[in-house]
Amino acid sequence: MTLKSLEYFKKLAELQHFTKAANELHISQPSLSYAISELEKDLGVPLFDRKDKKITLNYYGEAFLSYVNQSLSILDEGLNFVKHISNPKSKNISMGYIQSLSSSIIPPFIEEFYKNPLNKNIKFSFTQKDNNELIKIFLDRKLDIIFCVDAVKGAISQAIGEQELCFVVSKEHYLCKKENIKLKDLENENFLLINPGTNLRKTIDKNFKRLKFNPKVTLELGQCSNILIYVEKNLGISIVPKVDIMSHPLSEKLQIINVKNLDLKRTIYVNWFPSKNENLTLKYIKNFIEDFFLK
Incomplete structure (x- = not known):
């Protein structure tokens, strides 16, 4: 045959x-x-x-x-x-992601992708934005694929993992030496949090509401990296993705604290739009993403 x-x-x-x-x-x-x-x-x-x-x-x-x-x-x-x-003029793929994925998910994915010599002519253009702005650009059809913390309405969305959120303080903070910390122990602490309306803030607020905890918020900023600068100055306590703490230039001066019976996480999604006449390169990359993250 x-x-x-x-x-x-x-x-x-x-x-x-x-x-x-x-x-x-x-x-x-x-x-x-x-x-x-x-x-x-x-x-x-x-x-x-x-x-x-x-x-x-x-x-x-x-x-x-x-x-x-x-x-x-x-x-x-x-x-x-x-x-x-194999054509050097293969279409470039535009990909967006939130800052907290810049060191944890994107690099190993790209590294694995280019291990295959057949992929050498496929090029990526990357956009890094906060979650809400990234989704807006995506909905304007200016990005082919995005990795974020929302399943975007109208897109094909797949959960590819979870991101751990941690309480963090300065190493000069007294809580560094305290064990068996409970949420009620933080009632009088100054909280430095991400701005309202962001996915991270919604996740934090949702969990605090569920636990009937009202934090004393004294500072709100738009970037976790900036929040950690203030935390290092011992101006308060915060909750940010663990990966942001570990990759921050001031990480050695910061301390993650464990709060008893509280495990905070948020889901990471990959999003793309359905298409009947899909570009072959884009289709190939979508299949690669599914194999890399979901199998």
Whole structure:
């Protein structure tokens, strides 16, 4: 069984006429007859009913044709894709992500992607923004794919992991030496939090409301990196993604504290828009993302 024999079978099944099929395939009729005969021998069953020089696709032929069509279609897609990515002018992919993913998720993903030499001609352009602004740019169709902490309405969204949120203080803060800290122990602490309306703040507020805890917020800022500067100055306590603490230039002067019976996390999503006429490169990258994060 060869690729050519499958192509010949597909054409003959379509026309159900040896002479017409041979002409369209640019081969002789005896060559076509021989190829079909060999294919039927390989399968052990006839694919056509022959009567008075007429042929019709039989039960076996109809069943086999559906698989042949699928196989040839997948193969054709694969051939087109290899030609596409081997072209130095392959389309660039625009990808956005929130700052807290810049050291934890994006680098290992890109590193793994370029381990395959076939991917060398695929280029990325990256945009790093806060969650709300990133989604706005994405909804304006200015980004192909985004990694953020929301499942965007109207997009295909998949959860790819969770991000740990931690209480953090300066190493000069008295809580560094305290054990078995409870949430009620923080009632009189100054909280330095991310701005209201952000996903992180919504997550924090939602959990505090559930626990009936009202923090004394004394400072609100738009970036976790800036909040940590004030925390290091021992001006208060904060809650930020653990990865932001570990990657911050002042990390050695900061201390994560564990609050008893409180485990804060938020979900990380990858988002893209559905498309009927999808770019081959973009489709390939989406499949790669699913394999990398979800399998």
